[in-house]
Amino acid sequence: MYTFDSRVRYSEIDTNNQLNIASLVNYFQDCSTFHSEDLNQGVAYLKSKNRVWLLNSWQVTINRLPLLGENITVETWPYDFKAFFGYRNFILKDQNNNVLAAANSIWIYMDTDNMKPVKFNIQDSAYKLEKPYTDMDYSSRKVDVPENLQSQESFIVTKSNIDTNNHVNNAQYIKMAMDYMPSSFNICKFRAEYKKSALLNDVIYPKTVLSDNKLTILLSDEAENTYAIIEFVKDK
Numbered sequence: 498m499y500t501f502d503s504r505v506r507y508s509e510i511d512t513n514n515q516l517n518i519a520s521l522v523n524y525f526q527d528c529s530t531f532h533s534e535d536l537n538q539g540v541a542y543l544k545s546k547n548r549v550w551l552l553n554s555w556q557v558t559i560n561r562l563p564l565l566g567e568n569i570t571v572e573t574w575p576y577d578f579k580a581f582f583g584y585r586n587f588i589l590k591d592q593n594n595n596v597l598a599a600a601n602s603i604w605i606y607m608d609t610d611n612m613k614p615v616k617f618n619i620q621d622s623a624y625k626l627e628k629p630y631t632d633m634d635y636s637s638r639k640v641d642v643p644e645n646l647q648s649q650e651s652f653i654v655t656k657s658n659i660d661t662n663n664h665v666n667n668a669q670y671i672k673m674a675m676d677y678m679p680s681s682f683n684i685c686k687f688r689a690e691y692k693k694s695a696l697l698n699d700v701i702y703p704k705t706v707l708s709d710n711k712l713t714i715l716l717s718d719e720a721e722n723t724y725a726i727i728e729f730v731k732d733k
Contacts, residue, residue: 588600
């Protein structure tokens with residue numbers, strides 16, 4: 498297991514003085530990045546091998562979002578590798594060791610020369626597998642697209658959305674989706690499925706639907722090829 502400690506910053510909170518959802522995802526993503534970097538298998542190493550790990554899906558459950566100034570600990574570990582898929586858990590804890598949020602993530606190992614999946618061999622890596630986190634119900638990596646989606650105003654991908662892989666970072670899609678969240682919508686869990694990478698100056702066409710306790714946001718291109726699907730579930 499890999500861990501790092503932090504403190505909730507003002508730049509990471511929402512209007513309720515608590516960690517916003519995009520920042521939560523960034524903490525998880527940063528933790529896995531630190532893990533790989535400390536094993537000398539991070540961004541530079543992957544680039545030298547013409548490889549990259551691309552996120553396929555998130556599943557996140559939230560017990561409580563920490564407040565401004567709270568001391569927090571982020572934990573992560575891989576629990577399986579199958580063919581070109583990698584499976585990784587995350588936990589966010591408060592200073593009393595209470596689990597605030599937990600996540601499952603699925604990644605795809607890609608050859609950057611042809612942008613096709615390639616088998617990952619754990620024997621050639623420094624990663625050590627641990628048991629999967631048991632205190633959550635695992636959902637499908639596929640997020641269903643409901644009917645009656647309503648089109649929203651399109652927008653252009655800007656430089657601030659782009660990461661070292663020269664495409665929109667996975668947390669940026671979460672941030673984009675949060676713009677369609679009603680103010681009274683308190684999230685207890687969410688899922689995200691990534692299908693296609695949006696690039697600089699691409700135009701994103703959002704569609705949304707709010708039904709019962711779910712808000713679903715579909716982010717696509719003009720031809721309706723999906724970039725990402727995000728599903729937020731409201732706390733009852």
